[in-house]
Amino acid sequence: MPLLDVNDLTTHFHTRDGVVRAVDGVSFHLDRGETLGIVGESGSGKSVTCYSLLRLIPEPPGRIERGTAMFDGQDLLQMSPAELRRIRGRRISMIFQDPMTSLNPFLRISTQLIEALQTHQDISNKDALKKATAALEEVGIPEASKRVTGYPHEFSGGMRQRVMIAMALITEPDLLIADEPTTALDVTVQAQILDIIKQRQNDLGTAVILVTHDLGVVAGTCDRVLVMYGGQEMESGTAEQIFYAxxxxxxxxxxxxxxxxxxxxxxxxxxxxxxxxxxxxxxxxxxxxxxxxxxxxxxxxxxxxxxxxxxxxxxxxxxxxxxxxxxxxxxxxxxxxxxxxxxxxxxxxx
Amino acid sequence: MLKFVIARLLQGILVLLAIYAVTFFLVAATPGSPFSTERAIAPEILAQIEAFYGYDKPTSERFFTSLTNVLQGEFGPSAVYANRTVTQIIAESFPVSLLLGSLALLVALGIGIPAGILAAVKRNTWLDYIPMSVSMAGICLPTFVMGPLLALLFGLILNWLPVGGWFGPEFWILPTATLGLYYAAYFARLTRGGMLEMLNQDFVRTARAKGVPETTIVLKHCLKGGLIPAITFLGPALAGIISGSFVVETIFQVPGLGQWFVRAALNRDDFLVLGLTVLFATLIVIMNLLVDIAQVALNPRLKYD
Structure with a gap:
């Protein structure tokens, strides 16, 4: 049984100007530890596909019209909000496109890092902080024990994305959804961030969905690839098939x-x-x-x-x-x- | 932080000196004098009165005399109410206004901020529309309409509460409600706006993706930033609210400070005008300083400098 089996996922946005068919019947599946790349240009429905899995699209105007997303035997799309909250951040984590706005500027890094731990586990403040410091070290933040109590504005864009990765993986989830994690970063930092994701994936055995519009990124990191356009699947297969044939x-x-x-x-x-x-x-x-x-x-x-x-x-x-x-x-x-x-x-x- | 507070206090003293000077010369330049009455007064008596209050000296000399006195905490006698000093008048009425203002502020914050948060979280539902319509009405309805309406309903029709005077807790309720609800309306709208801005931020989505419950998202992630507009308004509002409202005090016969602002100006009671101006300006300076400190405490991106 695959870890995640998505079938006929359809998400529409009901706006004043009409129905926007952001995702229109997309199906894919993902095994444990595997990396799936979702590729397509802007507006092809990649991000909405990911948000729909965790039901993070704004409702209204968005609505998941039909489809199933079986995650370890449970349908993510039919869960109660409370059940879904137990999945979010514990078994499925997410990294977002823009690390500059995805961290809360009013809260310390440490507060935000241990939040997922404390939401899902019974853990003392001290232990959680220890774990948070270790998580920062693992994503290559120097002087982690000192910087963990800092605020997001004291970090650069690349560093913030590292913090996001540390935050997403601190609960050792089964699946990490990375929505264009390198788009907002310098080219030199992009490779580092992808390396860190890959390395942490190897350490933890996490499955990864990597959304990108950069085919070059896909070639180096993904086992399988889903090419989307206009909210639909155009082609899917292993990275070799997509690249060589x-x-x-x-x-x-x-x-x-x-x-x-x-x-x-x-x-x-x-x-x-x-x-x-x-x-x-x-x-x-x-x-x-x-x-x-x-x-x-x-x-x-x-x-x-x-x-x-x-x-x-x-x-x-x-x-x-x-x-x-x-x-x-x-x-x-x-x-x-x-x-x-x-x-x-x-x-x-x- | 200490450096910041000291610097701001020194600035505040300069502001107060400037305000004092401007007020003094404006008052002095106003035609007429505190001692002109409708009845004719013998010139000798007038000269004696003027000499008693120091009005026989040139304006510049009077300015420095009064400034020296004020710096020593002596605001002088009331020019109109014989045998009462400005300090006495303020000492009698300011505590009343302070009590009324503090109670009204509790009402304003206690109703306004929760209503604003609720409206933002439940936006575009009746939990948003109803409080926001009520607050719009609250802002549009002047206190001189709201006050008599409340007095009419709770005082005269229902006969639950006294409609005037200041003799005990039951007398506090109607003035407090009139003044407090007006400010509550402002705080509700400001809080709603601030919270809505925060709730639309990307970091809220991050928190949701972590499985954080909605209540925690609102209170832990959004409240700090969402309160900033309300806090900014709190400074001037606080100074205004505790130094008394002329309208509310007049409607409910509250012996507070607000009425003195008007009386002092109408009577040309120069010393009282200056004393009240200094008091009000001091309050504004202190409140603004407190607000700035609160802003830095709430927003880690701000620094003291």
Whole structure:
């Protein structure tokens, strides 16, 4: 039995401008100790997927419409608030995107670190503080015993994210959800933070869901990958399958955007167009309007089926585009087609 | 912190000196004198009265004399009420206002802050709408409407409480309620605003993700920051509330300090005006200092400097 088995998770936001389908029928599973990467560009529903698991989305306007999330045999989505509180912070912990605002500026680091311990365990202040200091040392904060009584504003961004990691792992949870833990940090600090997560994962045997829009991060850290777009699954599989044999046009295009995989001196590739407007009901393949592949036919509102390519490699098999060819040839052809790019109009009137 | 307090107190003394000087010369520049009456007074008698109070000297000399006296704690005689000194008048009436103000403040904080917290936590429910509508009405309704209404209902119709005087605890209730509810309305709105801002912060989500119960999130994570707007308002409110409210004291016949502010100005009682100004300014300076200390205590990102 997997540690976490999510089925048909659907979260909508009912706003004044209409229903935003942030997550639209996503399924995935995760074994103990495993790392799952959820990848996609901004607005693809990665973060909302994670928040929905712990029911941290603001309700209203958000609502989990349907689906199940079986965690160790219990459905997270059907639990009472009291039951859920016993899971939060004890068995499932979370790290957030922005360490500058995710720590409470009014409370000491020590207070915030031992809070999860004292909420879930019967532990004395002294023991909890000892554990908190040890937790800070484990994430590489120098002079931990001195700094533990400091306030968040006395820490740098990278240090705060270390504190967040220490705080999330202090109860030795079964699952750690890291929602873009490195997005708000310097590139030099990003690698350190990922290393710390990986190292602590090895020490504790924690399963990790790593949300990111950086495919490079996924390659180095994840066992399995879920590629999302427009609140839907585009492709999923092991890291090797996704990197060496991507099947979905979106995965391929996303891979093309990794700067280090592109020829130096060449203009960096970006996927043309904008992420889909989630307030419009998704018809057919969400990526269809931006897909660089030659189009066969209009999707006419049919959602593509998830097709298993074997060994757990799934993709949203859209038949609307002819996606058999490798993306390089498609992009090369597209470049040839635009021989004379349209002159850029300089707006002088304003 | 000691350095901060001393520096602020020295600043406060300068502020008080400036206020004293400005008030003194404004009063001196006002046409007429405390001794002009409708009846004609013999010039010899007037000259004698003026000499008694020091008004025969030039203004600048009077200023330094009075300043020296004030610095020695002597505010002089009342220019209108014979045989009473300014200090006596303040000593009689200030305790009354202080008691009324303290009681009203307890009511204001005791009702306003819990109502504000509740409204913020239960925002957009009837637990938010009802207290907030009531507090809006409380702010809009002046005390000179609220006071007589309360007196009418509890004093005359229900006949539960006395409507005027200051002779014992049952006389305290209506003035306290009138003054306290008005400030409670302010505190409720300020607290609600502060708490809402805190409840929308990312760190609240972090706390929820840790499994922290909602009550703890509100009281431990949000209250400190959420009270900052109310605390900021508390300084000037406190000075105003304990130095007496003319309206409330007049409605309920409370022998407090508030009425003296008005009487002193109307009577051109120069010494009393100056004494009351110094008292009020001192209160404001002290309250603001206390508020600043409280702000630093609440917010670890602030430092004394």
């Amino acid at each position: 991507p099947r979905h046009p979106y995965t391929r295009a996303l891979q093309k955007t990794i700067p280090s995989l592109q020829t130096k001196g060449q203009e960096l590739y970006t996927i043309p167009g904008l992420p889909p407007d989630a307030s419009k009901p998704a018809t057919g393949c969400a990526f269809f309007p931006r897909c660089p592949y030659p189009k066969n036919r209009d999707p006419m509102g049919e959602r593509p089926d998830l097709v298993d390519l074997g060994e757990g490699h799934c993709w949203a098999a859209c038949g609307y585009c002819d996606s058999s060819a490798p993306i390089e040839s498609v992009l090369a052809k597209a470049d040839e087609a635009i021989v004379d790019p349209l002159p850029v109009e300089v707006e002088t009137a304003r």
